[in-house]
Amino acid sequence: MSxxxxxxxxxxxKNKYEVIIGLExxxxxxxxxxxxxxxxxxxxxxxxxxxxxxxxxFPGMLPVINKECINQAIRTGLGLNAKINNxxxxxxxxxxYADLPQGYQISQYKNPIVGEGKVLLxxxxxxxxxxxxxxxxxxxxxxxxxxxxxSSTYVDLNRSGIALMExxxxxxxxxxxxxxxxxxxxxxxxxxxxxxxxxxxxxxxRADVNVSVRPVGDKNFGTRCEIKNVNSxxxxxxxxxxxxxxxxxLLDEGKxxxxxxxxxxxxxxxxxxxxxxEDAHDYRYFPDPDLLPLKIEQKLIDDLKKTxxxxxxxxxxxxMSDYGLNSYEANVLVSEKEISKYYEEVAKLSDKxxxxxxxxxxxxxxxxxxxxxxxxxxxxxKNFAELVQSIKSGEISGRIAKxxxxxMVESGDNPKKIIESKGMKQQSDPKELEKVINQILTKNKDKxxxxxxxxxxxxGFFVGQVMKESGGKANPQLTNEILKxxxxx
Amino acid sequence: MSEIIKKNLSEIxxxxxxxxxxxxxxANLYIDKVSKSKKLNSYITTCFEHTIQxxxxxxxxxxxNSLLPGVPLAVKDLFCTNGFKTTAGSKMLENFIPxxxxxxxxxxxxxxxxxxxxxxxxxxAMGSSNETSYFGxxxxxxxxxxxxxGSSGGSASALAADLTPATIGTDTGGSIRQPASFTGTVGLKxxxxxxxxxxxxxxxxSLDQAGxxxxxxxxxxxxxxAMAGFDNKDSTxxxxxxxxxxxxxxxxxxxxxxxxxxxxxxxxxxNEIDELWNKxxxxxKDLGAEIIDISLPHTKYALPTYYIVAPAEASSNLARxxxxxxxxxSSKGNDLIEMYENTRSEGFGDEVKRRILIGTYVLSSGxxxxxxxxxxxxxxxxxxxxxxxxxKVDAIxxxxxxxxxxxxxxxxNDPISMYLNDIFTVPVNLAGLPAISVPAGLDxxxxxxGLQLIGKTLDEQNILNVAYxxxxxxxxxxxxxxxxx
Numbered sequence: 001m002s003x004x005x006x007x008x009x010x011x012x013x014k015n016k017y018e019v020i021i022g023l024e025x026x027x028x029x030x031x032x033x034x035x036x037x038x039x040x041x042x043x044x045x046x047x048x049x050x051x052x053x054x055x056x057x058f059p060g061m062l063p064v065i066n067k068e069c070i071n072q073a074i075r076t077g078l079g080l081n082a083k084i085n086n087x088x089x090x091x092x093x094x095x096x097y098a099d100l101p102q103g104y105q106i107s108q109y110k111n112p113i114v115g116e117g118k119v120l121l122x123x124x125x126x127x128x129x130x131x132x133x134x135x136x137x138x139x140x141x142x143x144x145x146x147x148x149x150x151s152s153t154y155v156d157l158n159r160s161g162i163a164l165m166e167x168x169x170x171x172x173x174x175x176x177x178x179x180x181x182x183x184x185x186x187x188x189x190x191x192x193x194x195x196x197x198x199x200x201x202x203x204x205x206r207a208d209v210n211v212s213v214r215p216v217g218d219k220n221f222g223t224r225c226e227i228k229n230v231n232s233x234x235x236x237x238x239x240x241x242x243x244x245x246x247x248x249x250l251l252d253e254g255k256x257x258x259x260x261x262x263x264x265x266x267x268x269x270x271x272x273x274x275x276x277x278e279d280a281h282d283y284r285y286f287p288d289p290d291l292l293p294l295k296i297e298q299k300l301i302d303d304l305k306k307t308x309x310x311x312x313x314x315x316x317x318x319x320m321s322d323y324g325l326n327s328y329e330a331n332v333l334v335s336e337k338e339i340s341k342y343y344e345e346v347a348k349l350s351d352k353x354x355x356x357x358x359x360x361x362x363x364x365x366x367x368x369x370x371x372x373x374x375x376x377x378x379x380x381x382k383n384f385a386e387l388v389q390s391i392k393s394g395e396i397s398g399r400i401a402k403x404x405x406x407x408m409v410e411s412g413d414n415p416k417k418i419i420e421s422k423g424m425k426q427q428s429d430p431k432e433l434e435k436v437i438n439q440i441l442t443k444n445k446d447k448x449x450x451x452x453x454x455x456x457x458x459x460g461f462f463v464g465q466v467m468k469e470s471g472g473k474a475n476p477q478l479t480n481e482i483l484k485x486x487x488x489x
Numbered sequence: 490m491s492e493i494i495k496k497n498l499s500e501i502x503x504x505x506x507x508x509x510x511x512x513x514x515x516a517n518l519y520i521d522k523v524s525k526s527k528k529l530n531s532y533i534t535t536c537f538e539h540t541i542q543x544x545x546x547x548x549x550x551x552x553x554n555s556l557l558p559g560v561p562l563a564v565k566d567l568f569c570t571n572g573f574k575t576t577a578g579s580k581m582l583e584n585f586i587p588x589x590x591x592x593x594x595x596x597x598x599x600x601x602x603x604x605x606x607x608x609x610x611x612x613x614a615m616g617s618s619n620e621t622s623y624f625g626x627x628x629x630x631x632x633x634x635x636x637x638x639g640s641s642g643g644s645a646s647a648l649a650a651d652l653t654p655a656t657i658g659t660d661t662g663g664s665i666r667q668p669a670s671f672t673g674t675v676g677l678k679x680x681x682x683x684x685x686x687x688x689x690x691x692x693x694x695s696l697d698q699a700g701x702x703x704x705x706x707x708x709x710x711x712x713x714x715a716m717a718g719f720d721n722k723d724s725t726x727x728x729x730x731x732x733x734x735x736x737x738x739x740x741x742x743x744x745x746x747x748x749x750x751x752x753x754x755x756x757x758x759x760n761e762i763d764e765l766w767n768k769x770x771x772x773x774k775d776l777g778a779e780i781i782d783i784s785l786p787h788t789k790y791a792l793p794t795y796y797i798v799a800p801a802e803a804s805s806n807l808a809r810x811x812x813x814x815x816x817x818x819s820s821k822g823n824d825l826i827e828m829y830e831n832t833r834s835e836g837f838g839d840e841v842k843r844r845i846l847i848g849t850y851v852l853s854s855g856x857x858x859x860x861x862x863x864x865x866x867x868x869x870x871x872x873x874x875x876x877x878x879x880x881k882v883d884a885i886x887x888x889x890x891x892x893x894x895x896x897x898x899x900x901x902n903d904p905i906s907m908y909l910n911d912i913f914t915v916p917v918n919l920a921g922l923p924a925i926s927v928p929a930g931l932d933x934x935x936x937x938x939g940l941q942l943i944g945k946t947l948d949e950q951n952i953l954n955v956a957y958x959x960x961x962x963x964x965x966x967x968x969x970x971x972x973x974x
Contacts, residue, residue, distance in 0.1 A: 053589060057809040059582065060569045060591060060688040062723050092805050094852070098825055103808020153825070155813070284852035286861060289694035289802050291724050 006125045008175030010244055013252045015215040019244040020222070021179055022171035023236075025186060026164045027196040028140070028204040029072045035139050035163035036063030036106065043202045047156040055161040057101035062290050065090075069163040072195040073113050073137050074296065074304050076165055079189045079311055080132050082117025084301050088136075090291045094284040099142035099155050107166075109285040112136035113294065119169075119189070120313055121181040122331050130182055131170030140164050159203075165196065171210065171221065176237035183207070183233050184335070188312050192337045206231040211243045213251070222247070223257040227264050227271055239264040243271045315340055323352040332360055338375045342384075349385035351392040358388055362405055378409050387415040395419070396426050397476055428475040430482065433466075436474070437482050440465045451487060459483065491518045498560065498655040498708035499735075505551075505558050512544035512551070512559025512603070519561050519605055523652045528973040529628045531637075531647040533566045534574045535606040543603040555601035556715045556735075563653040565644045566607040567614055568594045568699070569688040573604065577690040578612040578622035578640075581810045581817045581836035591688025592720045593657065593699045600715040605653055609643025612838045613807065614664055614692040616640050617910045620901055621840040628897070629672055630969045631936055635894040638668030638910075644702050645672040649969055655703045655712050659689060661696045662795050663890075663914025666926035666941060669702055670889035673928040673937030673967035675709045675956070676702045678914075680947045681921035682727035685720030691806040693799040694725075696918040706927060706957040710734035713949060729947070737950055740958040743777030747955070748882035752788035753913055755891060761932045762888045769886055769929055769940045772962050773955070781882055785874040790867045791916040796908060797851045797864035798919070803841075804848025810836065843904065872920040879945045884955050887913050889926040889939035913941060923949045927956045928965045937967060 010017045034041060037054035054061045077084050091109040114135035121128040142160035146153050167186065173179050187198035187205060198205050212224035225243060230236045242264075247257050261280070262271040287293075310318070312334045319330040319340075333343045333356060346355045363384065367377060379387075387408065391401045396419060407418045419425055427433055440462060441448050451458045462483050466474050493501065493510065504510045520537050540561050547559035569575045569587035576582045590598075598604070611621040619627040619642025629637035630650040637646040641658025645668030648656050658665040660678035669676025677700045684699040691697060701712030714734045720726045749770060754763065770780050812818035812832030819831035837845070851860035878885070891912055900907040917924040923946075926939040940959070944952035 056814055058587070058589070058815065059575070059577070059585070059690040059809075060587075060686070062687050064722060064724050094805050094808060096808065096811060096826075096829055098811075098813050101809060101814055103811060104805050282854050284805070284849065284854075284857075286801060286805070286852055286857070289725075290691075 004125050006123070006174070008177065009216060010213065010248045012248045017213040017244070017248050017251075018216050019174060019240065020171050020212045020214065020224070021173035021240060022210040022224075023169045023173065023179065023182065024208040024210070025167040025169075025183070026206050026208075027076075027167060027186070027190060027198070029069050029137075029163035029165055030194060030196055031066060031068045031072060031163055033066055033068075034161040035066055035069050035137065037161055039161065041162050043199075045158055047154075047158060049158065051157040051160065055101065055157055057103070063106060063288070065291065065294070066163065069137060070113070070294070070296070071300075071304060072163075073135060073165055074301055075193045075308065076167075076190060076195045077114030077117065077135055078301075078305055078308055079193045079195070080114070080117035080119060080135065080167070082132055082135065083115035084296065085111065085113055085115055086296050086298065087111065088113040088294045088296075090137075090288045090294065091285045092288045095281050097141065097144075098153060099144045099157070099160065101142065101157065101160060105139050105141065106288055106291070107138035108136035113296070119182065119185055121178060121185055122327065123178065123181060128178065130172045130178075133168040133170050135165050135167045138164050138166055171212075176240045179209070179236055179240060180233050183236070185312075188335055192309055192311055200232050203231060207236060209236055209239060211240055211247070212257075213244055213247045223259050225257065225259065225271070226261050228261055228274060230264055235264060235266055238269055239271055242269060246271065309337070323347055323356070325353070325356055329356045329360065336374065338373065342374050342377070342381050345381035346385040346388065349382065350388035354392055355385065355388045358391075359384070362402065366405075366409055378412050383408060383414050390415055390419065394426060394428055394475060396424060397472070400424050400426065400472060423471075423473075425473060426475045427470050427473045428478055430478060433474060433478055434482050434486070436469055437462075437466055437479070437486055440469060441486060448487065459487075462487070494518050494522060494651045494654070496654075497705045498703055499705065499711060501560065501654050502558060502711070505560070506553050512547040512561075513541060515559070516540045516544040516561045516603065516605070519652065519654075523606065525974055526650055526652055529630060529646050529650055529652070530625050531609055531627050531643040531650065531652060532563065532606045533576055533578070533609050533624050533643070536573050536604055539573070540603055540605050547601065547603065552601060555599075556711055557597060557600045557602040560602050560654060561605040562597060562602045563606040563608050563644075563647055563656055564594055564597075564604070565610050565641050565656070565658045567610055567659050567690045568657070569690070570594055570604060570607065573607060575607065575690065576624065577614070578610045578624060579837065579841070580623040582690070583623065583817060585816050587688075589688060592685035592722065593689065593716045596716050596718060597657070602715070608641075608647050608653075608656060610658075611640035611642065611664075612841050613690065613803070614640040614659055614661055615803070615840050615844055617663070617667060617907050618895070618897075618900065619643060619646075619668070620897065621838055623838060626897060628973070629894050630973070631672065631894060632934075633972060634896050635936065636671070636897055638671035638890075638894065640664040641668050641676075641702060645669055645674055645676070648672065648674050648702055648704065649967065650971075655701065655708050657699055657712065657716060658702050659692070659697055659699050660914075660918065661692050661698075661799060662918050663911040665700045665702055666889050666914050666924060666939070667910060669926045670928070670937065670939030671894040673965070674702055674704055675706055675925065675927055676700065677709050677713060677925040677949070677953075678917065678923060679713065679717060679949055680727070680923045681918075682725050683717045683923070683947065683949070685718070685723045685726050687720055687722040693802040694806060695802060696795075696799055698918070706925075706953060706960045707735065707738060709925065709956075710738050710953050713953075727947070732950060734950055734953055738957050739954050740776075740961055742773065742955050742958045745778045745884065745955065746781050746882040747773050747778045748781050748783035748878055748885040750783050750785045750788065750885060750887060752785050753887040755912060758888075758891050759932070762891065762938060765930050765938050765940065766886070766888050769959065772959055773886065776958050776962060778955070783878045783882060783885070785871075785878065785916070787867060787870045787874050788916055791871055791919055792908060792912055794864045794867045794871065795911070795915040795919060796847065797860050798868060800844040800848030801852050801861050802848070804845045804852065807837075807841070807845060812836070840904070868919045871916055875916075875920045875922060875943070883945075884948075884952055885943040887941045887943065889913060889941040893932045893934065893936035893938050917943055922946060923952060925952050925956045927960055927963075928967065929959075929963055930965060931968070935968060937965070
């Protein structure tokens with residue numbers, strides 16, 4: 001699966017094309033109330049149950065900025081290694097739609113709260129830096145529901161006014177794989193920071209995808225198309241794949257690519273034109289006169305910086321140096337804050353490397369199988385560490401450990417207790433083991449003779465017999481040693 | 490008619506405090522005259538049952554320490570009033586009943602005032618004659634064929650006709666001061682941010698400001714004290730301590746420097762206004778003030794600047810009236826866009842549409858820099874003109890309007906000449922400063938004319954004092970003959 005060289009290109013008739021991708025990610029700010037009103041922001045509430053007079057744009061209602069949303073945007077900016085702007089402005093983006101009660105969206109146009117930053121991606125072919133152009137705060141719109149009634153559209157304003165961070169990347173991404181890694185990395189960073197839950201099913205994270213192609217070696221960008229509002233990584237990848245190929249085909253035919261906004265049809269797996277550049281809205285942006293320019297004191301930024309948790313890049317480095325993990329292992333174990341926390345608890349109490357192997361193997365497979373998260377794992381970190389230690393100390397074999405693991409999942413019990421009660425402890429007493437082996441050798445004298453006369457394959461047979469006799473508990477290493485010794489004699 | 494309702498607010502408050510009249514009696518006096526004065530068309534909505542009920546409640550447990558004890562007050566129909574129709578003078582909100590109370594009116598009720606009714610105004614406060622109201626034009630009680638000015642025309646008319654002891658309006662480009670001037674009353678536009686905009690139907694957010702309209706300067710100080718105050722629901726509200734304007738009112742203005750800006754002597758201005766201005770200067774001089782000629786060089790750009798900034802903001806502020814959530818919705822149209830188009834075509838009047846069109850145009854891509862952005866720059870220059878002069882002078886004296894009340898229908902087909910009526914008031918809004926219009930005399934026709942005093946940011950007390958001193962020495966008398974009864 002892993003390739004050590006980047007090779008995502010599209011072959012046209014004459015040229016080999018490189019795909020240029022930039023993302024505008026809309027991340028819902030984790031906050032108890034909306035960007036400019038006190039309404040709640042819980043997902044899945046009764047339609048129109050979290051709507052204030054401000055969210056529904058009643059006459060005379062005025063927006064008041066929610067400071068927590070500002071702090072969240074600053075935290076996110078810091079997490080993206082970005083410049084926080086001490087002065088920024090909220091603008092009105094004017095357009096009419098039924099789920100936009102004010103007739104404008106309050107957003108930030110020329111002066112966003114966060115400026116340039118960067119994100120590091122771990123790709124199989126090495127580390128890749130993706131530039132962040134800006135991050136700005138804006139209001140989400142409500143939701144129009146067209147399929148509840150054949151003749152009417154219903155509007156749910158629960159989402160209206162919820163704070164979004166629009167994170168605009170530079171056109172630095174070059175493949176669907178990189179987009180996958182980028183979105184996951186953004187999500188990881190924001191989850192570490194607690195600034196966005198990153199839940200794509202609930203619409204907390206969605207993206208507009210800008211795609212263009214150019215012949216490999218060209219310095220200039222091609223004309224781009226923007227694919228609006230894609231809400232899963234898989235769909236983003238499919239849309240890019242389709243759109244890049246569509247553009248290459250057009251170029252092959254000698255046609256021009258029109259700058260336009262396109263929609264991705266998830267059922268047909270294709271993008272299609274939504275509106276051309278000529279039909280583009282004129283949003284008539286202007287500074288919102290209901291809000292003063294946003295001034296952020298340097299002290300607030302410095303204070304927030306102090307409260308930031310250890311972020312994934314730093315944590316990964318520490319895992320590699322402190323725990324002796326390789327880059328791949330460290331990457332997986334820092335991919336979610338909860339996973340890294342679990343791992344550190346386990347590693348504190350057991351063998352660090354073996355803990356990583358078992359977590360990434362059996363534990364993740366089981367969680368995946370059961371559709372669980374690490375935070376609701378049936379096996380506690382403490383119990384898992386004991387299991388790892390039991391393996392490490394030779395108390396149980398790897399094979400027995402798998403059985404113990406299964407029983408731990410079922411019962412949630414402590415591994416020691418399971419091993420005790422089921423008598424699963426490995427037989428590691430050489431004297432005891434020698435006794436058992438001697439019995440087997442005596443019982444199978446003919447086989448011993450055959451072995452000695454050169455049929456060395458029979459060694460496995462003796463091991464099998466020992467395991468059978470011991471109920472699988474014989475220490476395999478010791479069994480080998482003793483068997484070899486006795487068979488020689 | 491009772492003589493009591495001819496009295497000033499402060500005198501009426503005294504009568505209540507001395508228990509010489511009950512709140513309910515007072516309410517009935519106003520209700521009686523309002524009922525007989527429909528010809529003026531100054532009220533859009535009355536709520537007499539509410540008024541009587543509240544006044545009875547007051548009389549049972551009178552709190553005489555409040556600023557407006559048991560005083561019935563009608564307010565401009567731009568202030569949202571909980572449970573009472575708030576129309577903004579528009580068909581769009583003809584049947585709109587808010588379930589919330591504007592901060593400013595809430596402040597008045599907290600000081601003991603009682604809602605008497607909602608007063609006519611130009612549609613969404615867009616107009617200078619109260620002729621753009623969907624509920625019909627308002628008549629100025631000074632003469633039956635004259636306009637009361639606008640947009641707070643209903644407020645001015647009702648006040649001058651003794652249909653409310655005092656009132657409040659909003660002033661975006663002169664909408665308090667110009668009608669005050671036209672009706673021989675006092676009107677003050679406070680510093681931008683002194684009174685909360687929360688719950689006031691928005692016209693142009695960076696200019697809108699609520700203020701008192703009264704029969705005397707003292708009344709004005711009482712009303713301002715009651716309505717002003719920081720409000721955390723309005724991000725542009727100024728955080729400061731409440732002031733006791735009425736208690737601190739004084740007539741001693743000795744040594745104050747009064748600026749006279751030469752740019753306010755405009756072409757075709759009637760001689761009478763120049764004479765009145767001179768009269769104002771000499772009164773203030775006699776009171777010991779120093780008169781200083783000043784220059785506000787960017788004044789001539791104020792009106793065009795205003796007619797870019799205000800419509801731009803209005804075009805966006807009025808986007809919410811789309812027929813989806815509340816207010817008027819056209820029954821015609823086959824899809825969302827057609828519903829929008831029909832609703833807004835039918836729900837808005839011509840002047841509102843004109844300003845939405847202008848505003849949309851000046852914000853459009855390709856025109857934004859040439860119009861909106863440039864206007865914002867000029868706005869800064871206008872503000873700078875004032876700032877620089879306020880180093881030299883304590884207040885600025887100008888005429889309030891370039892004419893007295895004009896005839897109904899005289900300017901309705903000539904928007905430019907209508908807009909020119911705000912030429913002296915608009916710069917103050919662009920600069921966010923406080924200004925008061927005080928009646929200063931009558932013209933040949935016997936129509937009142939006002940002078941305007943412009944103050945520094947948050948210097949309301951100072952212009953109130955100058956106006957108070959001026960009022961005491963001007964001997965202005967409004968001659969309203971109740972011809973409509």
